[in-house]
Amino acid sequence: MDLYSVMCVSDLARSMEWYEVFFGRKADEIIGEEHLWQVGENAYVVIDAREVRAQRVGGSMITFGVSGTEFDEAMARIARHGLRHGPTETYSNGVRHVEVLDPDGNSLSLAAVP
Numbered sequence: 001m002d003l004y005s006v007m008c009v010s011d012l013a014r015s016m017e018w019y020e021v022f023f024g025r026k027a028d029e030i031i032g033e034e035h036l037w038q039v040g041e042n043a044y045v046v047i048d049a050r051e052v053r054a055q056r057v058g059g060s061m062i063t064f065g066v067s068g069t070e071f072d073e074a075m076a077r078i079a080r081h082g083l084r085h086g087p088t089e090t091y092s093n094g095v096r097h098v099e100v101l102d103p104d105g106n107s108l109s110l111a112a113v114p
Contacts, residue, residue, distance in 0.1 A: 012049035058105035071112035
């Protein structure tokens with residue numbers, strides 16, 4: 001099974017810059033007006049600013065399961081670029097979690113299992 005999770009955004013250029021910082025690289029693929037980052041073997045995050053998506057802007061939520069090292073690297077990159085995020089929480093099972101909001105308010109969370 002393949003997964004394509006669409007993040008509806010209002011400004012493609014602004015969002016491309018933001019997602020490039022979040023993922024630490026440019027989009028892996030561009031199909032028409034959609035920009036795709038591969039996040040797993042058959043899993044992609046897609047940003048789409050087409051008018052047909054306007055009613056859904058800012059309403060998406062994704063959580064990425066990452067290693068502790070990936071979490072630390074992402075948080076350092078996010079801090080360097082001043083991306084807004086919530087507090088880092090550590091749950092009773094040791095999982096570290098943080099919610100990062102894109103410019104439209106879409107939520108991309110990172111969860112690191114100890």
